[in-house]
Amino acid sequence: MDENVDGTRLFLIGSAASGAMSPGLWNPVLEQLGTSWRYEAWDVPKGFPMAGVRDRLLEPDVVAANVTMPHKQWAAGSADTTSEQVRLSGASNMLIRTGGTLTAYNTDITAVGELVGRHQRHIVMLGAGGAARAALVALQGQADRVTISDRDAETAGQLLVLAKGLGFAAESALWPEAQRQALHASLIVNATPIGKRPDDGPVWGGGRLADDAFMYDYVYAGHVTASITAAREQGLKCADGWDHLRAQAAAMIPLLNLTPRAETLLKSRVTLLQAQS
Known part of the structure; x- marks a missing residue:
């Protein structure tokens, strides 16, 4: 992701993104890894003009976005390039910006x-x-x-x-x-x-x-x-959902070119969040 060196923001896009655990999972991990990245929730309700969402994701400060309900099929259709898993499923939970294009992945799979x-x-x-x-x-x-x-x-x-x-x-x-x-x-x-x-x-x-x-x-x-x-x-x-959260987050690590140490940090963070909830 050399073309994204100036990017610092990752988003979670969904109708109830602000209630999700993902920012609380990822931000401490990204800090411990020494990155300048921040993971932010972005509530995008059903029926929202999605062309504007795509335009925002193509801005240079964006690294990537996770996508949750009800926009996973939109994410698959809006990407410039898709993985084979996305092509088969017609759904994507992750968009990565590379220059002026978006590539769709599905770590849920x-x-x-x-x-x-x-x-x-x-x-x-x-x-x-x-x-x-x-x-x-x-x-x-x-x-x-x-x-x-x-x-x-x-x-x-x-x-x-x-x-x-x-x-x-x-x-x-x-x-x-x-x-x-x-x-x-x-x-x-x-x-x-x-x-x-x-x-x-x-x-x-x-x-x-x-x-x-x-x-x-x-x-x-x-x-x-x-x-x-x-x-x-x-x-x-x-x-359960915590098992799934950990596994799909771990699958993001190579896609974001993060060090393998991130997986150990993610596991520890999921355990802590689960104990606190």
Whole structure:
């Protein structure tokens, strides 16, 4: 990133970016590494004029931007160059400026591949946005069957098209049916905001999961989500939002040309933030 030597600012772009942990994760790490970079939250609501966002990201003081809900598909489409993972998923959670161009990456995909890492007999995907797209690309060729559900039927349909294009034996289901199927699945992915509130129940609605189930919850919060609590009480394998936050941040290190020491610092910082929340 030699062309970005004057850049000092990294952004998190999303509709609720100011409530995210990423600035609190990255800023102490960047300081310990001796960089002059600062990581800033930028709330960009749905429907905001995104052409202005792209123009801002091309200014010389910008290094890169993470992108979260609901703009991951916009990020993939707005980039000048995309990684193969972004091309497959149609979603990006990271834009890096190089001169006057933006390159799109998806470190969510790397994180899911690292944390799940085994063949699945049946995936139930609850939620169908950018996070769900990343999970499907990460698990391509590693599942016998996938069921997709979202409260927005159009969004679910779009993910179904992607899943079939990736070679999955895929189907869509209405929300109550998908929750019932989750009870028998080997992997349940929560790609929704369910769990952000302390009074939210498990994303599948409750009940005992299969003995070989893996619960993957993208949500991180100042409490353990009900989905993770229920999976742990059953003795099941799981990855929570903090695990995902660490893994996707670690995948950013080589893309930003940071020293490998950054990964150790990130792990320590995630542990501290989790303990404080």
